[in-house]
Amino acid sequence: MNVTWAAKLGSDGAIVFYNLHQGRRVIAEAKKIPQNPCNIPETCPPFMVCYFDTVCQCPKQLLAQNDCSPPITSTCNSADLLYVGEMLDYSVLEFVKPYMNADINACKKACMGTCSCSALFFENSTGNCFLFDQIGGLKRAEVGSSGFVSFLKVSRNESGWQNHAKGSTNEAKHIIFLVIIVTATILVIAGLLYVGFYYYRRQKRLLEYPTENSEDDTFLDSFSGMPVRYTYRELCKATKNFSIKVGQGGFGSVYQGEMPDGTQLAVKKLESVGQGKKEFRAEVRIIGSIHHVHLVKLKGFCSEGVHRLLVYEFMGKRSLDKWIFKNKEESSILDWNTRFNIAMGTAKGLAYLHEECEFKIVHCDIKPENVLLDDNFNAKVSDFGMAKLMSREESLVYTTLRGTRGYLAPEWITNNPISEKSDVYSYGMVLLEIIGGRKSYDPGEIPEKAHLPSFAFKMLEEGNLKEILDPKLVINENDESIVSAIKVALWCIQEEMRLRPPMTKVVQMLEGLCDVPQPPMSLGPGARAYSGFLRWSSNEGTSSGLTEYNSDALLSDIRLSGPR
Template sequence: MLQFQKYMGLLHFVTLCLCLLSVFESCIAINQHVGRIYPGFQASHSEWTDKNGLFLSSNNSAFAFGFYTALDVELFLLVVIHMGSSKVVWTANRGLLVKNFDKFVFEENGNVFLEIGDGVVWSTNTTGEKVGSVELQDSGNLVLLAKNRSILWQSFSHPTDTLLPGQVFREGMSLKSFPNRNNLSHYLEFKPDDMVLYAGFETPQLYWSITTDGRKSNNNVTSSVHSVSLVSNSWNFYNQEGLLLWQFVFSDYNGTSALWAAILGSDGSISFYNLQKGKSVAPEATKIPENSCGVPENCDPYHVCYFDNWCQCPPLLSSEFNCKPQTVSTCNSSKSSAKLLYVGEKLTYFALGFVKPLLKSNLNACQEACLTSCSCLVLFFERTSGRCFLFDQIGNLQRSAEGSPGYISYMKVSGVRNGGPSPASREERKHVIAIVIIVIATISVILGLIYMGFWCHCKKKGLLEYSRDNLEEDNFLNSLSGAPVRFSYSDLSLATKNFTTKIGAGGFGSVYLGVLPDGTRLAVKKLEAIGQGKKEFRAEVTIIGSIHHVHLVKLRGFCAEGSHRLLVYEYMGKGSLDKWIFKNNEGSHLLDWDTRFNIALGTAKGLAYLHEECEVKIVHCDIKPENVLLDDNFTAKVSDFGLAKLMNREQSLVHTTLRGTRGYLAPEWITKYAISEKSDVYSYGMVLLEIIGGRKNYHPEYSLEKAYLPWYASKMLEEGKLKEIFDSELEIDENDERVSAAIKVALWCIQDDMHLRPPMTKVVQMLEGIWAVPSPPISSQTSSHSKFFKWSSGETTSSGPIDYYSELAMSDVRLSGPR
């Protein structure tokens, strides 16, 4: 019996120990980590439900890091949150929410990431680094530290919509708001010498700039702003040396206990909060912009905002559309399918102070410009100055300030209206139509008889000058829908002073400077080799006339009068690119690296538009520096589509006759392979190398090693000597990511195998830093290269490498001159 009691006592003791151990482990499981976590840590929302998904807190317990429940209780954000106010101050995965069992992972190999299913939605991209810990600092900064305590990554360098004290906001950084009710996001961006707010429309629209805000403590400072940070109750602006330039004071309270945050809200305004006030925190009265009506959508689109928060729909829009007009684009329909609806007068719009007018003329010209531009949906016209502004999207309008005449506005709507007229008006209309038809028929018969008589008279006297081809061409041009302005020959003779100032020459004629009566300068191309020029003439009028893009030269008009064929282009003040990058051009100034890079990027965007965004795919066929023109601001515009090859969307290759310029021709031209837009990509790559090197792609005066630029660039890239590739007179920072990106992109573009060349849309993304640039095949210009890397999984490899460069590099003779 005694033994049995001892046995039962021992059993009770073991049971008690096990229970205590179980309770102890449970306590450990639910306790938050304080200050830091270490490699090997993993967490999901399901594991931290008792702590509301938060698994890491700062040492002062002011901030926590973990999962935050979204509107849908089954979806979660990974956030840093201020505990006292419940304000989220940083978000990792705002674009793609995760589920209950998706994990936050801190790997032993140094990478920190948030998984979603089998993929990754966010990562620090620090694989291979010698990491020590992830720390949530008392300031709210989430920091990944190396073993030597240096910072590898921090949330303060990747803000979302909030800035905190101690967080430095530098050039190139931006905030993005959560989308508003119309799915529009707003952005705060630090640009060179300025900080701006803009609406994320398809074409971004600025609505505030620190340089124009008069609430700064010092409006006379001219030094450049390098960084911004929150200090006490003000936003401080510093120069590159860290000296204070001015302050933007947003609160009268400057107590040391305050914890201020600047938050870009979904309404587009920046508000300032003292987070120490807890869950009852409210924004300060001072905000950016100062006027609530100054944000893009304080009211619904098309409403007029006044008295800060009053919204009213213009009467005509209210009566006809219930203030929800069905705006119409004429990009895929005829101009006649749209009309302009009067919106109102004495109006203004938030973006007008940040854009240049399209033109200065009269109201009729402004209306015609909107109807002609397929992207225009709303116009604003200022009667006092004649300034005309066009927009493709619009937010709320504003009433103009007292004493200001403001703007008159029209909106493009469908020309076909719902609901028919009354029976009486229908009868009236029938009578009017019948009368009009009779009058037109009578006039047509009379004009026809007069024309026949005149034609017979001219034929008898031998004065009929046109051949059947000329008449067909005139009929063709007269029938063009939405064609550019048709000038008379006498008007252009007057504008060019009888063609006296010659500014260029090309394969089909000469180019002259022209000036219209209103002072507008034009470039007038006079086609002289008319036997060949008619084909180019039709191509340029039909193709360029229908294309509008900031990086493509705009065709303003044409003349088809008798045997005269002329094309009228916008005037490009700085001429062609070759005059600015080749040292043998006397009088040319050195273009800095930023200007060259912007020219290369603009040219790429123009080509990408031709290849991907036009109704028909357009292959330029003759990309070279002479066909890249520069306006007064050195904005690059691709010119000369006279030799362009049109392709259906279904076509990827086409056979055609040899065109282009030696030195820029892709191998498939010489080998008589079918061509595609990838032929333009090759030519662009050569131009990009010349922009970088400031020399022709082949120059016999250099040493044998340097003579052929593509081979030399590939060799220098392989050896890591990037500076040797660049124009020796350029000052470049080898740490600038654009330097290596531009060289790599150029070498990818000039691959022998067309399938290895990236599409121009991908070129744009790589140059803008949106898409990482992989290293091109080593020595691709002199030996065969890898066939495994493809820009599209649907492409196949070519039949084999082509020994083309040995012939190409021997000459730079042009097969078609600059036009």
């Protein structure tokens, strides 16, 4: 007789087998596997023990925790083993190999030395030791079995957790403790804010109205003939609390001001504490004791606390770059005579710095932004914060890199010594920009014209120098000063320092007191590499000519006749 069986997996995890007659009618329940419900894995929650009647109980060693969850840890340090009980079993044990075979002490030592171990089971009858990183529900050992001894690894600072109070009393203590901590933290923060605000207000008052002389006093007192010394309060009032900003420099901003007698002032407020201090001392020392019609006049200064300000005569037409670069309206175009006079005035100012002072003064930052114009468009060199002093016996000097890309002479880039001829190179770049009415490098131009110095040398070779001129200019075709100025600019930007004329010779050539020789007509390899570097690193590229042509043999040394 054939017998048909059916198996059904119940929701409780047990499998029930049914014996069926033909016609598939159930006649009897044959067998249920497992018969003991506690043998079904995870019958009870973690750490609880299942008894034969499927009652889940927490071991008495874990009763101090409401949810029967001890503070398990898997660290190697600051941990203890908590005894859970004996005659226990774990459904997984029959499916895994023991970690080791030893005595109970060795098993406990192995768990303590294994960071990932959270629980251990040890079988006394066999010496088998099992380690687990996590466990689920437990069960009582079967009748006739010795079962296992179990330990859990708990945090040492929590080893006394069994003695903690249970229920709402424990929670209330935690809440009170948290409230105390939060309140104390808020009070500490509020106290720190109050102290910080008080200190800030006190320092602000000291800075605005200092009562002691600044550290610059000794330095300033060591020089005679210093200009007027203003108070910070006076300059705040003159500039209406620095409300009219007319310019921005590398180390500070420039503001327009007016003294009670109606005198217009330009006040430069140094804002960089470190480098600004160096610039302040350099400018007061250099320009405070020299006077020339084409150098901006330092009328006074202020040094109180951390406040360092320089007071200049006010230049109504601002800086040269505003006129040759930014303004495109017809009414703002400078005619050739005005541009030529600006170039001449700038050259005379530099010649005075190089030749007529006690020390040679190398400006180190000649650019259109540092050429200021008065109401009659007379040029005056300004901003001496980067200037370098050289004795009359020195021809070359090493110094740190300073200046503005696009106007730097090649020796700055190659870390060679500099001299007053480095200013000559910068002046040549400015002169080219005055003539062309554009930046020395303009990516908006066609490639042939993008780099103004290269284009100028090409036009020199083709004999078409007037192509370099600003196309907006209306010129007299017979005016030879245009061609002379272009040639002078090309001499000034020679790569070799010795080929550049001194500024005194530049003045003479511009005045027409001596002929201007033909500059070299090609760029040398060093100059081409340098101009390429500038085109890559900046929108202000420069170039120069390289030749063995000795300008000193052609240009006589003529000195200016003192301050003017």
